[in-house]
Amino acid sequence: MVWTKKMECEKCGAEYMVSEHKHPARDKGTIVCECGHEIFEWNCAALYSWERIEADEGSD
Numbered sequence: 001m002v003w004t005k006k007m008e009c010e011k012c013g014a015e016y017m018v019s020e021h022k023h024p025a026r027d028k029g030t031i032v033c034e035c036g037h038e039i040f041e042w043n044c045a046a047l048y049s050w051e052r053i054e055a056d057e058g059s060d
């Protein structure tokens with residue numbers, strides 16, 4: 001893993017933890033929020049994985 005950082009959807013405020021991984025071939029793609037807003041776009045020799053950060057503050 002190269003890096004992990006938190007990204008926030010500008011539209012709905014949902015937070016995602018995004019990780020970049022090394023990849024031998026050039027790849028491209030996008031990370032799209034559950035609301036449909038595009039959060040991140042890549043076109044490079046890397047792969048990305050991401051997961052929604054569930055807001056646990058204020059629950060219950």
Ligand SMILES: [Zn+2]
Pocket residue numbers: 009010011012013014033034035036037
């Ligand atoms: Zn969103």
